[in-house]
Amino acid sequence: MKAIILFGHGARDARWREPFDRLATLWRAQHADTPVELAFLEMMQPSLEEAVSTLASGGATQITIVPVFFGQGGHLRNDFPVLLNACREQFPQLTLSATPAVGDDLAVLQAIVDFGARAL
Template sequence: MIPVIAVAHGSRDPRSAQAMAAALTALRARRPDWDVRLAFLDLNAPSVRQAVDAVAAEGHHRVVVVPLLLGSAFHARVDLPGILAEAHVRHPHLELVRTDVLGPDRLLVAAARNAVAATGVSRLDPSVGIAMCAVGSRRAGADAATAAVAPRLLAGTSWTHVRACFATSTPDVVGALTALREAGARRLVVAPWLLAPGLLWDRACDAAQSAFPDIRIATPLAAGDAVGRVVERRCLDALADSTGVLRSA
């Protein structure tokens, strides 16, 4: 059985860990030959270190590590690789296969599009305006890369209005919704480019509802089966490729 450690960000909000755990349920059913475990970079247990140590203690020689992250910011580029490098020193005979991050996979974009439609707006209504809300990043270019995902939500619909916005940077959700309304959108939806609910998402929703009481709010991406399906794809790709593998000398 192949051990797979899915690594989430972690949150003080218990709904976040619950949502990430639920997102992996369907994957376990589809891949009974995989031992899928959830670990966290911060604030929740088990930590990545604890999860890797447990795999090594059980006698496994290979583990696949999947970052449950939508972008390649600090946690993906620095934090997780550093943790895994330390783990490799502790367990030199354990092969650590690190996959790419989840986003912006087409399955997640489709899940976001479906979540917008599930709020009750028609896919044929050109007056729909979507504010795609992500966390935001201080890394140069990261927010622009996220913003590039927003137009992909329109594919296969008659929607014409979409703006990216961020919970920790600009434009914020109220600014994006204001711009959408000024551009002619009449039915406004906030779509989270977020995996799970949490405090930042709650704040964005509260601000949106205060400024636009008729706003519709879509569910985060982990609510469906898309996250599990992307994790499966990342694992299969990584197992077929030596890239990202740490081996003993």
């Protein structure tokens, strides 16, 4: 079974998480057959390891991690690979893959441009 993790940075302010919760809700409404979990690098739960564990216990065998970051900064270049490799070691029965940061995708950038244009 395939599943997806939407991976964000995390913040001290609990309201920062609200768009991520809405994103997961949208995913569930549009892709009900593919489980989704949120995960955060720091300051919020669940961690990447916890999200992988939850999906694995639900029967997932292939998990794609989508970093919901605008760019490939230090966290994605340095911290994320360490976390991903640790999960691969802890869950060798799973296929874990990751996409580039969402901000690297032209369609995402275009959606932001379109949003700005509608605001004019």
